[in-house]
Amino acid sequence: MSKQQQPRRKHVPQRTCIACRQSGGKRGLTRLVRTADGSVEVDPTGKQPGRGAYLHPTQACWKRALDGRMIGRALRTQVSKESQAALIAYMAGLPEGEEEEDAQTSMDEA
Ligand SMILES: [Zn+2]
Numbered sequence: 640m641s642k643q644q645q646p647r648r649k650h651v652p653q654r655t656c657i658a659c660r661q662s663g664g665k666r667g668l669t670r671l672v673r674t675a676d677g678s679v680e681v682d683p684t685g686k687q688p689g690r691g692a693y694l695h696p697t698q699a700c701w702k703r704a705l706d707g708r709m710i711g712r713a714l715r716t717q718v719s720k721e722s723q724a725a726l727i728a729y730m731a732g733l734p735e736g737e738e739e740e741d742a743q744t745s746m747d748e749a
Pocket residue numbers: 656657658659660661694695700
């Protein structure tokens with residue numbers, strides 16, 4: 640007859656990448672937000688009001704999310720062509736995949 644004390648759980652919002660379904664960890668996730676006018680934008684501050692979805696800041700996850708229309712589904716909206724184009728442009732500036740080394744990559748300028 641032991642009373643089990645339930646540890647009080649702090650409410651920690653779980654942020655999961657919508658593409659690979661893994662949580663952010665220390666690398667963090669990039670927030671996407673559905674704005675009031677229904678467009679989908681990157682929210683670098685993570686503070687914009689509106690429904691949000693999270694993605695790892697890697698091309699691998701973004702591509703998966705864009706190809707699989709996961710962003711629209713997560714945000715319950717249609718991603719307009721304009722938003723899609725903006726997201727693709729943003730993706731182009733991201734690193735391709737998971738790189739564990741912190742070595743500074745030198746920019747190759749064409
Ligand atoms: Zn991911």
